[in-house]
Amino acid sequence: MTKQAERTARSAAEISKGALKVMTISEAEVARLLDPGALLDGLADGFRALALGEIQTPPRPAITVPNSGFLLSMPAWKAGGPIMVKMVCVFEGNLAIDLPNHLAMINLFDAATGVPLCLMDGTYITGIRTAAAAVLSARHLARPDARVATIVGAGVQARxxxxxLPLVRDFDEILVASLHFEDAQKLAARNRKATAVANVEAAVRRSDVVCLASHAYQPVIEADWVRPGTHISSVGYAPPLGELPIALARDHKLYVEDDAAFEAPPVGCGELKDIHPAHAIRLGDALLGKRPLRENDREITVYKAMGIAMEDLVAAELVYRRALAEGCSATATF
Structure with missing residues (x-):
């Protein structure tokens, strides 16, 4: 310490935090600021960085409220950016009172000082980043000539x-199937290439890409409906079983976000509980060329997602950087 520093340094007892200005970003602003194309590219870089060990994603502790829901704390950090912590609540009963069953908030902190930088809504990010990672898997694993996609589900993830999906392939048709046909119709109306279908089996049998995005507690399709060369993704969470037939994950080339997919719910995937982690390929390893992507037009590829903190970090940093570029300033005092 220099003599000047010795003269001006104050003891810890003399220092108080005082008022700190923190940026706040609402759900509507998060949705406006987050570019879907940039998110797909950012997630690809994020998976590579994760596989290289460049992103810290410690275990996420859970608080469980019996018969109600749970809260997960999801931290992540990559050198050169802010520290991110997402708090996400999953309460299934919320749908009955017109609230999303996933509610989340994201905090960003300066990595040099720990000073809070931003508090943003995490509900929209939770929805879009999970779907974006699944669609990213289709970008790299679906056949180049894929023309028909089926989405099973009509909720947030399906939306x-x-x-x-149109950002990664020029699909001729996107078929939407749901337990409630009227929900599929409402969702399909959002895209001119989308069509609601009542017969899930017929849709899957003619599809090149199948995206499972339901909240089903048992498989929503059967493994023998899937034709050779199809890419399957699954993002639904409903243990102990879930929407993905175990045979698809067990018998075909399986991709996951990271090894946490094999932990017990709510961290891992119920569908993978009897599958050894060595059977799976981490998507980041495949994107780095360390493990194979699709190797021929006949194999079936499967991507099972849970949603990980790296994805929240990527999305939140994209939102924050764009907010700064637009001149947004701190709006709250703590």
Missing amino acids: EHLKL
């Missing part, structure tokens, strides 16, 4: 899949 985001419908928005993102």
Whole structure:
């Protein structure tokens, strides 16, 4: 310490935080600021960085409220950017009172000082980043000539899949199937290439890409409906079983976000509980060329997602950087 520093340094007892200005970003602003194409590219870079060990994603602790829901804390950090912590609540009963069953908030902190930088809504990010990672898997694993996609589900995840799928392939048709046909009709009306279908089996049998995006507690399709050369993705969370037939994950080339997919819910995927992690390929390793992507036009590829903190970090940083570029300033005092 220099003599000047010695003269001006104050003891910890003399220092108080005082008023700190923090940027706040609402759900509507998050949705406006987050570019879907940039998110897909950012996630690809994020998966590579994760596989290289460049992103810290420590275990996410959970608080469980019996018979109600749970809260997860999801931190992540990559050198050169802010520290991110997302708090996400999953309460299934919310749908009965017109609230989303996933509610989240994201905090960003300066990595040099720990000073809070931004508080933003995380509900929209939770929805779109999960779908974006699944659609990213289709970008790299579906056949180049894929022309028909089926989305099974008509909720938040299905909505985001419908928005993102056209960014990775020029589909001739996007078929939408749901437990409630009227929900599929409402969702399909959002895209001129989308059609609601009642017969899920017939849709899957003619599809090149199948996106499972339901909240089903048992498989929503059968493994033998899937024709050779199809890419399957699954983002639904409903343990102990879930929407994805175990045979698809067990018998075909399986991709996951990271090894946490094999942990017990709510961290991992119920469909993977009897599958050894060595059977799977981390998507980041495949994007780095360390493990194979699709190797021929006949194999079936499967991507099972849970949603990880790296994805929230990528999305939140994109939102924050764009907000700064637009001149947004701190709006709250703590």
